Amino acid sequence: MAEVLQRQYSAIDSSRLFRMPWTPADNSLSWLEPTRKCNITCDACFATNDSRSEKSLEAIETDLETILRQRKCDGILIAGGEPLTHPRIADVVRLVRRRHLKPVLVTNGVGLDAAWLRELKRAGVFGFSFHVDRHQARPGWTGKNELELNALRQHFADLLYQERGLTCAFTATIFPDTLEDVPAIAAWVARNVDRVQAFTFTCVRLFSPSEPFEYYAGGRRVDLAETIYHTDVPYRRLTSAELLAEVKRALPDFELCAFLGGTVLPRAVKWAVGVRVGTTRQAYGSVGPKAMEIIQNGHHFLRDRFLAFAPPDSARRGRLLFFLSPWDRGVRRILKRYLWSCVLQPLNLVRRIHVQNIIVEQPIDVLETGEQDHCDGCPNKTPWRGRLVSACVLEQYIRYEAPIIAVPRTGTPDGASPGEALGKAGRLRA
Amino acid sequence: MRRGAGLYRLPWSKTDNAGGWVEVTDQCDLHCPGCYRRTLEGHRPLEEVCEDIRACQAATGCDRIGIAGGEPLLYPHLTDVVAFIARRGMKPMLLTNGERLTPDMARELKKAGLRKFHFHVDGAMPRPGWEGRTEAEMNDLRQHFADLVWELGGVQCGYNITVFPSSVDYLPDVVGWCRRNIAKVQHVSLVAFRSVPLTGEYEYRVGDRAVDPAALQHSSPDLAKIRLTTEDMLRKIQERMRDFRPAVYLPGTAVPESHKFLVTLQVGTRDGFLGLSGARTAEFVQVFHHLFTGRYFDFLARPDAGRKLFLLVPLDRELRRTLGRYLAASLKNPRVLGQRVYVQSISLQQPNEIVDGQVNLCDGCPNMMIHRGQLIPSCRLDEYRLFGGAAVPVRKGRRPEAG
Numbered sequence: 001m002a003e004v005l006q007r008q009y010s011a012i013d014s015s016r017l018f019r020m021p022w023t024p025a026d027n028s029l030s031w032l033e034p035t036r037k038c039n040i041t042c043d044a045c046f047a048t049n050d051s052r053s054e055k056s057l058e059a060i061e062t063d064l065e066t067i068l069r070q071r072k073c074d075g076i077l078i079a080g081g082e083p084l085t086h087p088r089i090a091d092v093v094r095l096v097r098r099r100h101l102k103p104v105l106v107t108n109g110v111g112l113d114a115a116w117l118r119e120l121k122r123a124g125v126f127g128f129s130f131h132v133d134r135h136q137a138r139p140g141w142t143g144k145n146e147l148e149l150n151a152l153r154q155h156f157a158d159l160l161y162q163e164r165g166l167t168c169a170f171t172a173t174i175f176p177d178t179l180e181d182v183p184a185i186a187a188w189v190a191r192n193v194d195r196v197q198a199f200t201f202t203c204v205r206l207f208s209p210s211e212p213f214e215y216y217a218g219g220r221r222v223d224l225a226e227t228i229y230h231t232d233v234p235y236r237r238l239t240s241a242e243l244l245a246e247v248k249r250a251l252p253d254f255e256l257c258a259f260l261g262g263t264v265l266p267r268a269v270k271w272a273v274g275v276r277v278g279t280t281r282q283a284y285g286s287v288g289p290k291a292m293e294i295i296q297n298g299h300h301f302l303r304d305r306f307l308a309f310a311p312p313d314s315a316r317r318g319r320l321l322f323f324l325s326p327w328d329r330g331v332r333r334i335l336k337r338y339l340w341s342c343v344l345q346p347l348n349l350v351r352r353i354h355v356q357n358i359i360v361e362q363p364i365d366v367l368e369t370g371e372q373d374h375c376d377g378c379p380n381k382t383p384w385r386g387r388l389v390s391a392c393v394l395e396q397y398i399r400y401e402a403p404i405i406a407v408p409r410t411g412t413p414d415g416a417s418p419g420e421a422l423g424k425a426g427r428l429r430a
Numbered sequence: 431m432r433r434g435a436g437l438y439r440l441p442w443s444k445t446d447n448a449g450g451w452v453e454v455t456d457q458c459d460l461h462c463p464g465c466y467r468r469t470l471e472g473h474r475p476l477e478e479v480c481e482d483i484r485a486c487q488a489a490t491g492c493d494r495i496g497i498a499g500g501e502p503l504l505y506p507h508l509t510d511v512v513a514f515i516a517r518r519g520m521k522p523m524l525l526t527n528g529e530r531l532t533p534d535m536a537r538e539l540k541k542a543g544l545r546k547f548h549f550h551v552d553g554a555m556p557r558p559g560w561e562g563r564t565e566a567e568m569n570d571l572r573q574h575f576a577d578l579v580w581e582l583g584g585v586q587c588g589y590n591i592t593v594f595p596s597s598v599d600y601l602p603d604v605v606g607w608c609r610r611n612i613a614k615v616q617h618v619s620l621v622a623f624r625s626v627p628l629t630g631e632y633e634y635r636v637g638d639r640a641v642d643p644a645a646l647q648h649s650s651p652d653l654a655k656i657r658l659t660t661e662d663m664l665r666k667i668q669e670r671m672r673d674f675r676p677a678v679y680l681p682g683t684a685v686p687e688s689h690k691f692l693v694t695l696q697v698g699t700r701d702g703f704l705g706l707s708g709a710r711t712a713e714f715v716q717v718f719h720h721l722f723t724g725r726y727f728d729f730l731a732r733p734d735a736g737r738k739l740f741l742l743v744p745l746d747r748e749l750r751r752t753l754g755r756y757l758a759a760s761l762k763n764p765r766v767l768g769q770r771v772y773v774q775s776i777s778l779q780q781p782n783e784i785v786d787g788q789v790n791l792c793d794g795c796p797n798m799m800i801h802r803g804q805l806i807p808s809c810r811l812d813e814y815r816l817f818g819g820a821a822v823p824v825r826k827g828r829r830p831e832a833g
Binding site for chain 1: 439441443444445446488489490637638681684686687710714717720721793794805819
């Protein structure tokens with residue numbers, strides 16, 4: 001059965017989750033890289049730090065046109081490299097804003113201060129997604145653990161909160177040795193429900209030389225040691241289910257509502273989101289799949305695009321969600337808890353109710369057949385020679401002009417060729 | 431046409447799709463050009479077919495299952511398969527050339543729960559008694575099947591027509607026939623002929639192994655035949671019918687600007703065609719269907735949407751025009767007011783093809799099937815059966831590029 005492989009690669013039951021309606025041609029987000037230059041070094045980064053990779057404003061505009069020719073989207077992730085190293089980053093933001101898209105900077109935040117933030121805000125930046133985790137060589141923060149890094153996260157969250165009107169998101173790449181820190185991060189996220197609108201936990205992905213594959217790209221054999229997918233950090237393949245379990249240790253009532261499946265294993269949970277609702281003092285619960293369905297499809301019906309980031313003002317008007325209670329059991333439960341809390345503490349009637357997304361991601365899996373299971377409906381597509389490719393594999397196209405493919409090592413015990421091995425894997429599942 | 435210019439990209443994805451597919455046999459009584467199925471296995475065991483249906487429903491959450499082949503009417507347990515699909519709360523649809531269909535058999539299938547016949551009828555088929563006919567002349571046979579299903583009642587009627595460069599000129603005749611039969615015919619797929627090119631430019635690989643595409647039924651050295659696009663077909667129809675405008679589409683996986691499915695929604699009564707329904711109506715109906723049933727749909731339980739369709743005119747300019755024509759027709763002939771209002775979809779399709787070395791499949795394909803536990807596009811089944819996997823085109827002298 002397919003279920004065997006499915007369980008092996010994803011232990012979350014996706015049958016009750018809403019499949020986000022995002023597709024290659026009609027999505028919520030796209031990915032734009034003004035540069036691949038970076039000012040720090042992170043373990044398992046999927047881009048080579050290249051100081052000559054800075055693009056002109058014209059080239060960036062061409063990239064943007066390439067994206068919009070091929071898909072609808074609501075937000076543009078301006079990423080890299082480190083986008084803040086681009087000397088004309090404010091103009092890049094303006095470029096995106098002029099096309100009525102939401103510019104969101106994916107940044108490590110190094111050097112970002114209140115003055116710079118204000119300049120970017122004037123240029124029209126919609127929000128920030130800060131990449132902060134322990135596996136970064138960040139000046140002044142090396143050797144700190146995830147718990148200590150919460151202070152840095154707090155710094156960025158407060159900075160944006162004081163500036164008002166900007167969406168604040170974070171990502172953290174989780175390694176086997178930081179998995180146990182996830183509950184501490186999740187607890188911090190929950191405490192900051194008023195100022196952090198989204199937090200993404202991503203499983204680290206590397207190609208491991210210990211796996212039974214040979215790698216090829218664009219006509220030649222690839223030695224993993226020459227790629228960026230190889231580090232000396234102890235590695236094992238984490239899953240979104242493991243991340244979810246750790247988040248739930250800190251937030252027991254956290255539930256996922258929507259997901260994206262895999263391109264090969266359709267029911268694998270490659271990307272999943274849960275939406276928490278609460279005040280800074282109390283969590284009321286997570287919304288269910290129907291609420292997300294109404295929000296996404298409703299937004300598309302009214303605005304002709306799927307919703308990427310809600311503006312922080314609407315994220316602070318959690319009561320609006322109560323209108324969805326006739327359709328969504330999760331919202332009904334939240335409403336019930338809220339009303340009960342108002343009986344006990346009437347002040348809750350006037351407190352702000354916040355909405356916060358927590359996302360767990362499980363990037364590319366190389367299955368035993370050598371097939372690569374990508375996120376189906378990937379929001380992070382980026383231009384390469386007029387086409388759109390997933391940002392997490394762009395490096396392969398830049399370097400080899402083709403994706404790296406994994407071929408199961410020949411000389412399998414029964415001497416089967418890889419093609420036969422594929423057929424056998426098919427039978428395995430059946 | 432600009433990508434998505436006013437068109438709605440159907441919300442179908444791999445895991446949340448309107449359609450699923452199952453093949454009960456690979457035997458057939460006709461050998462049509464463009465067929466992509468070889469006879470390798472014969473009739474499949476009923477239990478295996480049911481298991482695939484169950485897995486397909488679990489993987490895609492589909493609303494209808496297309497029963498195909500081969501020619502499913504040759505399959506001895508066909509009514510069991512239909513009944514199994516219906517019992518699981520999905521709509522069974524039968525893809526057939528209709529050669530063996532008798533009124534008795536149709537009644538039996540209806541009793542088992544069949545919701546739609548989908549007849550493959552085109553002039554290129556080597557059908558005894560119908561050789562050498564033009565596509566316009568084939569409308570007579572389509573009329574025969576449409577009348578048969580209409581007599582039966584309660585089962586919908588659709589057609590598959592493979593379109594070749596030689597038959598593209600007849601498309602307006604076919605669409606014209608569809609418009610006259612809008613009450614009897616709910617769906618027509620006009621599918622551009624495609625085959626795997628054997629030009630020497632590419633070799634084909636599965637994993638690390640070279641495979642021979644000539645082993646596939648649908649490989650051909652003739653490149654001139656496989657260039658017809660949905661846009662070409664649309665232009666050809668619009669030459670004679672200016673009021674033929676698509677509302678929804680599915681893009682290609684490799685080339686998101688391509689329109690692999692390009693669907694026009696026609697509205698009319700028994701007296702004939704009135705107008706169109708637009709993208710907004712399609713989006714509204716798909717999204718609400720999903721909100722209340724948890725599924726998107728390929729076709730609704732009833733083809734006569736009725737006058738309540740016009741409640742959506744505030745959303746949809748196309749529908750407003752249609753309402754105008756409906757009211758004008760009613761003024762001229764009050765009898766129209768008492769007639770049912772039907773919706774018919776005309777789907778232009780451009781299947782699996784190679785563009786710049788990439789396989790361009792339909793993104794959101796509603797015809798995915800389970801093969802050995804794996805969800806695959808049904809048009810590629812023979813690659814899995816013969817080669818153990820999907821064949822990757824590689825320009826001669828290079829290693830495979832994408833899985």
